[in-house]
Amino acid sequence: MRDFFSAVIGKSVRQLARLRGGGSALPGLVIERLDPGFLPRVLGRLPYGVVAVSGTNGKTTTTKMIVEMLEARGLRVFTNRTGSNFSRGVIAAAVQECSLSGKLDADVAVLELDEAHAMYFIERVKPRFTLLLNVLRDQLDRFGEIDTTAKLLQRIADATTEGLVVNREDRLVAAIGEQTRARAGSAPEVREFGLSNALLSTFPSDDDFHAGSSTDASLSAAAERPDADVTLVELGDHEAVFRIDGEDFRTKLKLEGLYNTFNAAAALSTVRMVMQASELHGHPAKYRAQETPEDLIAALAEVRPAFGRGEQLILDGQPLDLVLVKNPAGFRLGLASFDPVGVGVMIAINDQYADGRDMSWLWDVEFGSLAAGGVATVSGSRAWDMALRLEHDDVVVGGVEEDLTRALQRFRDATPDQPRRIYCTYTAMLALRKTLAELTDVEDIW
Amino acid sequence: MNIYGDRGNVLSLSRRARAHGFAPRVVEVNPGDPLPAQIDIVLGGGGQDSGQGRVAVDLVARGNTMRDLASDGVPMLMVCGLYQLFGHRFLTHTGEELTGIGVLDVETRGGEERMIGNIVLSSDEFGEIIGYENHSGDTTVGPGSKPLGKVLQGAGNNPRDGVEGARTNNVIGTYLHGSLLPKNPAISDFLIAEAARRRYGSFEPAAGDDLTVQRARESAKRRPR
Numbered sequence: 006m007r008d009f010f011s012a013v014i015g016k017s018v019r020q021l022a023r024l025r026g027g028g029s030a031l032p033g034l035v036i037e038r039l040d041p042g043f044l045p046r047v048l049g050r051l052p053y054g055v056v057a058v059s060g061t062n063g064k065t066t067t068t069k070m071i072v073e074m075l076e077a078r079g080l081r082v083f084t085n086r087t088g089s090n091f092s093r094g095v096i097a098a099a100v101q102e103c104s105l106s107g108k109l110d111a112d113v114a115v116l117e118l119d120e121a122h123a124m125y126f127i128e129r130v131k132p133r134f135t136l137l138l139n140v141l142r143d144q145l146d147r148f149g150e151i152d153t154t155a156k157l158l159q160r161i162a163d164a165t166t167e168g169l170v171v172n173r174e175d176r177l178v179a180a181i182g183e184q185t186r187a188r189a190g191s192a193p194e195v196r197e198f199g200l201s202n203a204l205l206s207t208f209p210s211d212d213d214f215h216a217g218s219s220t221d222a223s224l225s226a227a228a229e230r231p232d233a234d235v236t237l238v239e240l241g242d243h244e245a246v247f248r249i250d251g252e253d254f255r256t257k258l259k260l261e262g263l264y265n266t267f268n269a270a271a272a273l274s275t276v277r278m279v280m281q282a283s284e285l286h287g288h289p290a291k292y293r294a295q296e297t298p299e300d301l302i303a304a305l306a307e308v309r310p311a312f313g314r315g316e317q318l319i320l321d322g323q324p325l326d327l328v329l330v331k332n333p334a335g336f337r338l339g340l341a342s343f344d345p346v347g348v349g350v351m352i353a354i355n356d357q358y359a360d361g362r363d364m365s366w367l368w369d370v371e372f373g374s375l376a377a378g379g380v381a382t383v384s385g386s387r388a389w390d391m392a393l394r395l396e397h398d399d400v401v402v403g404g405v406e407e408d409l410t411r412a413l414q415r416f417r418d419a420t421p422d423q424p425r426r427i428y429c430t431y432t433a434m435l436a437l438r439k440t441l442a443e444l445t446d447v448e449d450i451w
Numbered sequence: 452m453n454i455y456g457d458r459g460n461v462l463s464l465s466r467r468a469r470a471h472g473f474a475p476r477v478v479e480v481n482p483g484d485p486l487p488a489q490i491d492i493v494l495g496g497g498g499q500d501s502g503q504g505r506v507a508v509d510l511v512a513r514g515n516t517m518r519d520l521a522s523d524g525v526p527m528l529m530v531c532g533l534y535q536l537f538g539h540r541f542l543t544h545t546g547e548e549l550t551g552i553g554v555l556d557v558e559t560r561g562g563e564e565r566m567i568g569n570i571v572l573s574s575d576e577f578g579e580i581i582g583y584e585n586h587s588g589d590t591t592v593g594p595g596s597k598p599l600g601k602v603l604q605g606a607g608n609n610p611r612d613g614v615e616g617a618r619t620n621n622v623i624g625t626y627l628h629g630s631l632l633p634k635n636p637a638i639s640d641f642l643i644a645e646a647a648r649r650r651y652g653s654f655e656p657a658a659g660d661d662l663t664v665q666r667a668r669e670s671a672k673r674r675p676r
Contacts (some may be wrong), residue, residue, distance in 0.1 A: 084491045356674060362569060364671075367626040368459025386674070389667035393633055396663050397462050405663075407670070 011040045011100075036096050044096050044132050047103060051283040053080070053113035056132055056275065056308025059123055059161055060178070061154060062136025066260070067138060068117040068313040070272035074114060077304035078280065078296055083111035095126070105370055111357060113279065123157060126142075126425040127164040133282075135165040136275045140177040151177070159184065166191045168278045170271060173197040173233055175271045188246055196278060198270040201235035201248075204240060208267060235274040249298045255304045259309045261341040268292055292333070310342040320445050321417060327441075329434050332371035339428055340370070344424065345378045352395075353385040353409060353433035360430040364390045372398040379403060381419040383415060384412030385433045409436045457530050459630025464494065465586040467632070467667035470658035473647070478641030482509035486516065489644040492526050493517075495533030503532045507549045510536050514552040522555045524619040526645040528638070530631060534617070535588055536558045553615045555624045556595030559588040562609070568603030568676035570627065572615050577637040579603070581671050582627030584615075590626075591618045598623050605676065621645045632666050636661070 050056050056066045067239060072082045080355045083102060085095050102409050103109045118126055131380040131406050135156050140151055155177040162185050171182035173302050184197045201210060216247045232248055239246035239255070245266050273299060280296050316327045326343070330336040356362050363386055372395055379401035388407045403419050417424070431439055441447050459475055468475040478487045482505050489627075508585045510517070510533075517537075521527065532554070535541045541549040544561035572580040575579035580600050589607040592598055598608070599616025608626070616625035623638070625631065632639045642655065647654040 061605065358500070362674070362676075363628065365457075365583060365587060365630055368462070368630045368633070370456075387670065389663060389670045390634075393663045393667045394459075396661075397459075397466055405666070 011036050011043045012097075025389040036100060041129070044099065047099050048114055048130050049129045050286060051083070051109065051111055051113055052287050053279060054133030054167075054285055056113065056134045056136070056279060057113045057123075057132035057161060057165070058115065059118045059273075060136075060172075061141045063138050064117045064119065065092050065263055066265050066311040067268040068115055069270050070269060070305060071136075071275050073116050073308050074272060074276045074301055074304040075076075075115065075261045076277065077307075078276075078300070081110060081303045083109055083114040085116050086387040094210070096198050117163065123161050127161055130162070132165050132287075134168040134170070134275065134278055135161055136170045136271055137162065137172065137178045137181060138271055139175045141175075155181065163342070164195075164360075167193050167282065169193045169195045170234070170274045170278060171195065171197055172271065173199040174205070190351045194278075196234040196274055198269075199230075199237070200240040200267065200406045201236055202229055202235060207263065212339050224314065233270075233274075234277065235270045238329065240266060245269065247302065249273065249277075252298065254302045255299055256306045258306060259341075260358065261310045261338055263308055269308075272302055273305065309344065310338060317443050318441060318447060320425065320441065321420065321421070324424045325441075325445075326424075327434060327437065328426060328428045329430060330428050331433065333366050334374055336366075336370040340372070343377055343426060347423055348378065348423040349416065350375060350378065350380045351382040351384065351412065351416045351427045352380055352391050352426070353383075353412065353427060353429040353437065354387045354391045355385045355430045355436075356387045357432040357435040359432050365418055367394045368390060370394075372400050374422045376436050382406060382412050384409050384416075385430065388412075407435060410440050411442055413437060454476050454519055457494075457628060460494055460496070460528065460530065460632040461521055462634040463630065463636075464492070464642060469637060470476050470654075471640075471643055471647075472657045475633075475661055480572070482506060486513070488541065489524060491650055492642050493520065493528075493531040495527070495537075496531070503536070504549065506532070507536050507541075507551070510552055511550055517552055517583075519552055519621050523651050524592070524621050524645065526642040526649075527554075527623065528632075528642060529555075529622070530628065531626055532585060534626060535590065536623065537624050538590070538617070541588065550673050553623055555619050556593035557590050557608075557617045557624065558593070559590040560588050562589035564589075564610060566606035566610065566626075570604060570607070570615065571603040571672055572600030572607075572627075572676075573603050574600035577635065577641065579668075580615075580626075580631075580638070581634050581668050582629040582631050584626045584629060586626045588626075590617075595619060599623055611630060629671075633654065634664060635672060636664055654658045 056071065058064050058071065068084065072084050075082050083099070099109055106416050132288060140154050140158065158178065159181050162181050169185055172178045173182070173421060182197060185193065186195045223368065232251065236248040238248045238253060240263065244255070244260050245258055245272055258266060258269065260269060318327065328435045330339055354367070356364065367390065376399055380395055381403040383395070383402050383405045384407060385391070388405050392402050392405045404415055406415055427437065438447050465475045465477060480486060512656070516517045529537045536549065537554045538551045538557035538559060539553045540551050541559045542561065543549070567585045568583070570582055570584045574580055577600070584605055591612070592608060592614065594621045596617040598614035599618050600614070602613050602615050607613060616623060644654040
């Protein structure tokens with residue numbers, strides 16, 4: 006009965022929130038107040054339980070890989086796709102997807118937990134499986150935060166009931182694996198993903214940067230270590246070789262970048278763990294229990310990179326992705342993260358202080374991938390700079406309109422009945438979200 | 452010579468050359484690489500300070516070749532870091548001295564002030580030049596070179612002189628990013644025309660005006676610094 010009430014209240018709040026153009030996290034907030042047990046109950050009924058993905062870098066793309074590989078095996082996966090990876094966002098997503106009886110139509114949940122909200126989440130829900138990717142300093146890291154983050158990941162590992170997958174090449178994460186193994190009792194089981202010695206120098210760790218690279222010189226000279234559960238043994242251009250159970254599998258990849266390729270090993274190891282576990286309750290629908298490494302690799306080959314800050318709205322009954330671009334690497338990743346065929350594209354470039362005044366960065370991005378479908382609308386205060394840039398890569402531009410509101414209208418008119426994607430700089434995104442909030446459901450920025 | 456960035460100039464110049472009926476071949480030269488036998492135009496980009504030291508050493512080793520090419524009228528465009536190294540020297544604010552190749556009569560000191568923002572120059576030859584400056588090098592032009600243009604908006608070579616860039620023979624040095632050439636086809640046309648005359652004896656322009664370039668220039672000019 007309680008589930009029924011929570012589900013109804015949540016859905017009603019969602020409707021109300023929609024009417025006033027509010028955010029999708031609001032129902033989560035309300036449910037959390039009224040029924041703190043909602044999330045553990047709903048997630049606790051899933052046949053395969055909850056998979057948590059954490060670490061400092063690469064969570065979003067790795068989560069996406071795991072979700073898509075599990076879906077390819079016929080499992081129905083619940084995930085926090087909106088990119089709001091804190092409990093309220095998860096609750097809101099659960100409310101949206103569950104039936105009135107409070108049952109989630111899914112076999113397994115795969116949730117990206119960022120360090121800031123992981124504690125809050127694991128106090129309520131115990132992950133059955135956890136993947137810990139890494140603890141990397143980013144350029145902004147202040148001294149001491151690294152160890153705090155490692156302690157936090159240790160606590161997620163401690164809360165995990167059945168299986169832990171760790172990166173053996175990351176000193177801090179590998180140590181969490183060892184500590185978990187050393188703990189009394191058999192649960193959780195610990196598995197590792199890793200690199201062959203030959204690839205170690207390709208992925209310098211933070212410690213290598215500070216201590217010269219004596220570590221990997223001595224390691225490469227050392228005897229080859231035993232294989233990890235999944236080992237990345239070869240890297241090429243959009244191509245990789247993974248070693249699973251002593252056998253090498255070469256595959257093409259749509260993923261971008263070294264780290265995503267390494268994280269594919271993490272995703273493979275995690276999916277194997279889930280597939281080898283037994284159902285906790287009930288039987289998943291349409292599920293194919295027979296999985297071979299070939300099947301997983303085939304699914305992996307189809308995964309495109311996630312765009313970390315992308316957010317999906319529904320406009321005119323079609324999905325609309327808002328993709329924030331602020332530097333060449335991010336723009337390149339954004340372009341690589343989707344198949345442009347049949348997707349309407351708009352680009353909005355502002356040059357306010359928060360965006361950066363200099364347009365030079367647009368010349369460090371290649372836009373050739375948009376040439377086939379063209380760009381429907383270009384907008385923002387530097388729309389003409391962007392149009393000029395596209396012209397240089399022979400990308401046809403449908404229209405140039407500096408005013409964002411008018412541009413959005415033109416874009417909608419030009420791309421009826423198809424999914425849409427808008428690449429925008431920071432202030433252009435804020436302005437577009439404001440306009441979009443009057444048209445559809447847009448999540449509040451917190 | 453190509454240090455990271457400013458690849459827009461390469462893209463834009465190639466495109467403009469094709470519009471004039473040429474089939475350009477782009478050769479990227481990194482430190483230590485041999486120079487191609489046929490050189491019609493040389494482009495150089497800006498980079499980060501760390502890369503500049505390596506490039507400086509390599510450039511000095513090629514100094515004679517570059518000076519000969521410049522004397523022979525080969526058109527060149529050197530942006531930012533390579534503009535500085537095409538001068539006599541660059542004195543960093545830590546007191547280190549990087550030797551340049553002296554193709555341009557300029558000298559640069561590491562300044563206290565960062566000159567950063569949208570910039571517009573006026574030049575008798577190229578009309579209005581529109582770009583984005585971002586440097587702390589304080590550059591002065593001697594009698595052997597003339598400035599590329601007068602500063603209408605922005606800082607330029609230094610906060611005092613009201614001029615930007617330097618020019619000797621057909622070699623242009625400037626701090627302007629943007630990238631520079633896409634929004635300033637007049638400079639591309641100059642480089643292409645000089646290269647064509649030197650190699651084929653004449654130049655017949657074939658590329659027309661481009662509305663997108665005009666609009667991009669107008670909107671860039673209206674933007675705050």
